[in-house]
Amino acid sequence: MSKHIANLIRQGEHQKLDFKHSISDSKKIARSLAAFTNTQGGTLLIGVKDNGNVSGVNSDEEYYMLEGAAQMYCKPEVKFEVTRWEINGKVVLEVYVKPDAKHLYKAPDKSGKWKAYFRLDDENMLATPLQVKIWKAIRYRKPVLFSLTHQDNALLDFIRTKQRVTVDECSRAAFMSYRETEKRLINLVVLGVIEFKLTQEGDFFDITP
Numbered sequence: 001m002s003k004h005i006a007n008l009i010r011q012g013e014h015q016k017l018d019f020k021h022s023i024s025d026s027k028k029i030a031r032s033l034a035a036f037t038n039t040q041g042g043t044l045l046i047g048v049k050d051n052g053n054v055s056g057v058n059s060d061e062e063y064y065m066l067e068g069a070a071q072m073y074c075k076p077e078v079k080f081e082v083t084r085w086e087i088n089g090k091v092v093l094e095v096y097v098k099p100d101a102k103h104l105y106k107a108p109d110k111s112g113k114w115k116a117y118f119r120l121d122d123e124n125m126l127a128t129p130l131q132v133k134i135w136k137a138i139r140y141r142k143p144v145l146f147s148l149t150h151q152d153n154a155l156l157d158f159i160r161t162k163q164r165v166t167v168d169e170c171s172r173a174a175f176m177s178y179r180e181t182e183k184r185l186i187n188l189v190v191l192g193v194i195e196f197k198l199t200q201e202g203d204f205f206d207i208t209p
Contacts, residue, residue, distance in 0.1 A: 005085055005092060008045060009052045013122040016042035021049050022057050023065040030073035030107035033097055035117035035124040037078050041099035042119060047092040056090025066095065075106045075114060104135055120198060130167065130182065130203050134196050137186050148193075151176065152184055156207070159194060164204040 013019055016036075023029050023046060036042040046066070047057040063082060070078045083094040106114040109126065116127035116135075127135075148156070151174060158173045159165050171181040185205055188194045197204045 002085055002087065005045070005087060005094070008043065008094075009048060009054075012052065013050070015119055015121055016040055018042065018044050018122070019048040019050055019052070020044055020046045021055055022046065023062050023069070026065055026069040027073050027108045029066060030069040030078075031109075031117050031124050033070055033078040033080065034074050034105040034107040035119040036097040037074075037100050037105045038116060038127070039099065039119040041097050044095040044097070045092060046095060047090065054087050054090050054092060056087075057093065059084055059091045059093060062093055066093075073107055076103055078105060101139065104132065118198065120200065125198065128198070128203055131196070131198055133182075134186055134189055137190050141190050152188065155181070155184060155188070156193065159205060160207055164197070164206055166202065166204060170205070 008017060009019075011017055018032055018036075020029070020032075029044075032044060036044075046062055047055055049055050066080070066082070070080060078097060080098075081096045083096075085092045085094060104116050106116050109115045116132055117124050118127050118131070119125070154174050155170055158170060162169070167178060167182045167185060170176075170185060171178045174181060176184075185194065189196050189205070192208055194205050195208045197206060
């Protein structure tokens with residue numbers, strides 16, 4: 001076995017690595033492509049089971065499925081690079097996806113609606129509305145003066161005390177509407193004063209280290 005592929009398999013699935021036994025659903029693989037592109041980029045090993053065993057694939061068929069997923073079921077189209085490996089007579093496709101912070105990539109969910117996806121640990125996660133708002137605020141931000149209001153400082157004091165707080169918790173603590181609190185928290189993220197964390201348990205804010 002190639003040392004390179006063996007090393008990847010030993011790592012197991014994680015934020016930037018995913019194993020696929022095969023491609024049977026172009027829409028499903030499109031979600032993986034979009035998630036990698038929206039996060040830190042990553043590698044798909046097609047022809048490798050979840051347990052790391054090499055099953056192999058039909059390289060031509062899998063490539064066309066992959067190409068179709070990237071072109072038809074990703075908006076905008078996801079660019080990828082493929083390396084074909086032959087391991088003990090079985091073919092494994094190494095698919096590398098670069099991260100792209102300039103665009104928000106979407107793919108159809110199970111009901112066919114176009115949604116944004118992100119990679120979290122070894123899973124593809126549906127982006128929350130708050131996450132999409134923060135993504136847009138960071139990428140399309142306009143120059144702002146670094147001037148914190150009394151309400152902003154109150155929010156910061158609360159976050160420093162509690163850590164890992166939600167919009168709802170901040171709203172109640174600051175006696176502000178949910179919408180106004182969300183807007184201020186997003187501004188603080190854009191300014192780099194606090195950070196947004198997407199976890200398996202939900203959306204949280206914390207003080208930037």
